[in-house]
Amino acid sequence: MKNNFNIVYDRNKKTYYQEEIFGFRKLNFYYNTFLGRVFLKFIILKFFSKIYGWYMNSKLSIKKINKFVEKNKIDLKEYESKNYTSFNDFFTRKIRPENRIIDKNNNNLIAISDGKLKYVKITDGMELNIKDTIYSLDELLKNKVLAKKYAKGDCLIIRLTVSDYHRYCYLDDGTKGKNKKIKGVLHTVNSISHGKYKIYAQNSREYTILNTNNFGQVIQMEVGALLVGKINNYCKNKFIRGEEKGYFEFGGSTIILLFEKGKINIDKDIEENSIRNIETKVKMGEKIGGKYVK
Numbered sequence: 001m002k003n004n005f006n007i008v009y010d011r012n013k014k015t016y017y018q019e020e021i022f023g024f025r026k027l028n029f030y031y032n033t034f035l036g037r038v039f040l041k042f043i044i045l046k047f048f049s050k051i052y053g054w055y056m057n058s059k060l061s062i063k064k065i066n067k068f069v070e071k072n073k074i075d076l077k078e079y080e081s082k083n084y085t086s087f088n089d090f091f092t093r094k095i096r097p098e099n100r101i102i103d104k105n106n107n108n109l110i111a112i113s114d115g116k117l118k119y120v121k122i123t124d125g126m127e128l129n130i131k132d133t134i135y136s137l138d139e140l141l142k143n144k145v146l147a148k149k150y151a152k153g154d155c156l157i158i159r160l161t162v163s164d165y166h167r168y169c170y171l172d173d174g175t176k177g178k179n180k181k182i183k184g185v186l187h188t189v190n191s192i193s194h195g196k197y198k199i200y201a202q203n204s205r206e207y208t209i210l211n212t213n214n215f216g217q218v219i220q221m222e223v224g225a226l227l228v229g230k231i232n233n234y235c236k237n238k239f240i241r242g243e244e245k246g247y248f249e250f251g252g253s254t255i256i257l258l259f260e261k262g263k264i265n266i267d268k269d270i271e272e273n274s275i276r277n278i279e280t281k282v283k284m285g286e287k288i289g290g291k292y293v294k
Contacts, residue, residue, distance in 0.1 A: 071161070175210075
């Protein structure tokens with residue numbers, strides 16, 4: 001049995017802590033027992049997610065909110081005041097702008113969402129080693145020509161847990177290029193599934209090519225997760241740093257950013273933690289790196 005926690009570095013408090021995996025007992029049953037894997041074949045289907053999503057969008061789900069807030073120690077004072085009509089209405093709540101300050105320095109690379117961040121170097125062979133699972137950019141993007149542009153580049157992975165703010169923004173000023181949706185299943189993005197399934201290459205996902213002013217051509221990919229079939233992106237041809245790009249509905253999720261070679265430097269604490277397979281807790285808008293400097 002895997003540990004029921006992840007090791008995370010809180011850069012504001014300058015300390016490491018154990019983050020309990022949400023719903024660990026159920027996930028352990030689904031992923032580590034024979035009977036559980038039988039059920040898993042059905043649960044990861046988007047059809048199941050749509051049924052669950054219907055419930056989460058209904059008034060019936062309102063009763064879940066108070067217990068969820070208490071269990072996950074969510075400070076509702078940080079968010080806009082509102083009478084919620086469903087659990088998903090609560091889950092996609094908007095934060096007060098003063099609680100997520102966007103770094104406006106064009107030389108700084110910002111976190112595009114709250115979450116737990118890991119940095120991965122892309123190999124010459126266009127491969128990524130994520131949680132001891134090897135992914136090729138080709139299988140991730142389903143586009144060999146596009147994948148070649150990011151050989152020896154850099155990858156950032158932001159894992160959002162249920163207690164995180166589930167809206168995300170643009171990292172820079174720029175224009176939107178190609179957008180692609182890839183159908184798939186919906187495995188959990190938690191560590192319990194790594195090593196068993198290539199979740200980022202199998203899960204439903206959507207990516208956008210961003211032509212940014214300061215960091216070159218960047219790919220931003222939103223990955224759905226168990227019971228999270230809904231990725232909501234806005235249609236915009238032009239965007240500015242910190243502007244909201246979209247949001248996830250209920251559950252944990254992941255955002256992947258791909259950068260071409262020689263475009264960014266990542267902050268030392270994030271790089272060193274990533275080498276040790278430790279994620280760094282970040283908040284949307286804060287500096288996590290900068291333009292490439294030799």
